[in-house]
Amino acid sequence: MRRAPGRTSGRWVRLALYLLLLVAVQGLLSRLTDGAGVPAPDLFLLTAVGLAARVSPVAALLAAYGLGFTQDVLGGGMLGLHAAGLTGGALLVVWVRRYLSDAGLLQSLLGVLLGVTGQWLVFLFLTYWLREPLVTVSMLTVVTPLVFAGTFLVSLVWERLIAWTFGPRVTVEEQLA
Amino acid sequence: MKGWRLILAVFAGLLALSMVLTRFQVVAPVALRAGVAPVTRLSVTAADNVRRAYVTLMQDRDQKARVTQLQKENDLLTQRNELLSREVGRLKQVLVITTTQAPNALAIAQVIGVDPSPLQARLELNRGARDGVRVHMPVTVPGGLVGQVVDVAPGQATVLALTDPESAVGVTLQGSRGGRGVAHGSPPDRLRAEFSRGVPIKVGDVLVTNSQGGVFPVGIPVGRVEEVLPMGPNDVHRTVIVKPAVDAGVVEDVTILEGL
Numbered sequence A: 001m002r003r004a005p006g007r008t009s010g011r012w013v014r015l016a017l018y019l020l021l022l023v024a025v026q027g028l029l030s031r032l033t034d035g036a037g038v039p040a041p042d043l044f045l046l047t048a049v050g051l052a053a054r055v056s057p058v059a060a061l062l063a064a065y066g067l068g069f070t071q072d073v074l075g076g077g078m079l080g081l082h083a084a085g086l087t088g089g090a091l092l093v094v095w096v097r098r099y100l101s102d103a104g105l106l107q108s109l110l111g112v113l114l115g116v117t118g119q120w121l122v123f124l125f126l127t128y129w130l131r132e133p134l135v136t137v138s139m140l141t142v143v144t145p146l147v148f149a150g151t152f153l154v155s156l157v158w159e160r161l162i163a164w165t166f167g168p169r170v171t172v173e174e175q176l177a
Numbered sequence B: 001m002k003g004w005r006l007i008l009a010v011f012a013g014l015l016a017l018s019m020v021l022t023r024f025q026v027v028a029p030v031a032l033r034a035g036v037a038p039v040t041r042l043s044v045t046a047a048d049n050v051r052r053a054y055v056t057l058m059q060d061r062d063q064k065a066r067v068t069q070l071q072k073e074n075d076l077l078t079q080r081n082e083l084l085s086r087e088v089g090r091l092k093q094v095l096v097i098t099t100t101q102a103p104n105a106l107a108i109a110q111v112i113g114v115d116p117s118p119l120q121a122r123l124e125l126n127r128g129a130r131d132g133v134r135v136h137m138p139v140t141v142p143g144g145l146v147g148q149v150v151d152v153a154p155g156q157a158t159v160l161a162l163t164d165p166e167s168a169v170g171v172t173l174q175g176s177r178g179g180r181g182v183a184h185g186s187p188p189d190r191l192r193a194e195f196s197r198g199v200p201i202k203v204g205d206v207l208v209t210n211s212q213g214g215v216f217p218v219g220i221p222v223g224r225v226e227e228v229l230p231m232g233p234n235d236v237h238r239t240v241i242v243k244p245a246v247d248a249g250v251v252e253d254v255t256i257l258e259g260l
Helices: A005-036 A043-052 A057-075 A081-099 A105-130 A137-166 A172-176 B002-023 B030-034 B037-100
Strands: B105-114 B122-125 B138-141 B144-152 B157-161 B168-173 B180-186 B190-196 B206-209 B221-228 B237-244 B253-257
Touching (some): A081 A105, A105 A137, B037 B105, B122 B144, B122 B253, B190 B221
Parallel strands (some): B144 B221
Antiparallel strands (some): B105 B122, B190 B237, B221 B237
8 A cells, every 4th residue: 555645745844853952852841950959851762762662673773773873973972882772672672562452551651661761781891892981880870760760750741743744553363463 | 810810919019010110209200291281270270260159159159158247236226326316316405505595404305296276385304303394484495485384293294395385484575675574375376465565576586485473493584575566545555476496396395494
């Protein structure tokens, strides 16, 4: 079945707008929360989690990697660090998504929790791999809960934007089919 | 199961790629970031403005509290200043009195009551026997004599002002020009003084206390002659109307002298 050209271009426009907003709002939140001394909510992670609940698993992993890579480029840090982190988060969400409904607060909470957990597990692995203090115990006890809380709070609003850009989540019936 | 193998293989591949990139510390060229620089700059500016607005709001709130606190302090200090100014005024009054009228000032007292009768002129002071006040002590202000104490309670004293009809004070002309007379109160606000016929008194002369009666120190201003009444053929005294040097109805702080 061929899609109408207008509909396809509309999706790309929405995607471009979304990415623009993603960069702008993430920058805004980072700047604001830096002043308050708390870590910013991770909108890139939210996007990766949102995609993991919507597209096929492999596409979700690739998209998450691409998003993380973009985050690395924009942040000016080591390339591949956030890319691997987001991919880890997406992998966990992909793993459990068939057990989750396509809407609801608990589902959002679990999605963010799994995303943050997967991301930080990968960070821990890379810390071991690089033999560098990327992740410390104090970061795990202080930063990670704050990132989770902030990201979950923002997800209540940001999820609507993700749905507007990428469409609704895949239902369990669609996955089984 | 086959699907999961693929997924894990993709994940492993991506992870391996990241491991290599991070191991070699590959950093993206700055030029790649330049494309989104306007967006990030916009975000930073917006965030800074939001933060500044918040800070301004907080400072404004703090400043309001500070202003309120300062206003309270200011009210307190103004009140204290008023008290101190009054105290300074009283002390200056004592200084003037001790240097110009009599050196033996007993205390400063405040007028706490005035006789409401238009036919009498009496004041209530907030000093009494506890403070060493006794009957017949003179009461003055820098401008002149107010009267004398006629009644004393432990914490209060009553002063008979010069214009009271019962008041009588020995007077003389200022500047050692001689003449002895007695000034009686003439309600509501004048004195009548009587002098011998030979005293050359005229309108405008200033009368001061003399030692007559042994109550008042000599030389305290009593008043100024306002009118010299015509004398009859059989009069032995010259009567003058005197405007008191002090309006007893408006004085607030007075000085009580030890007396002679």
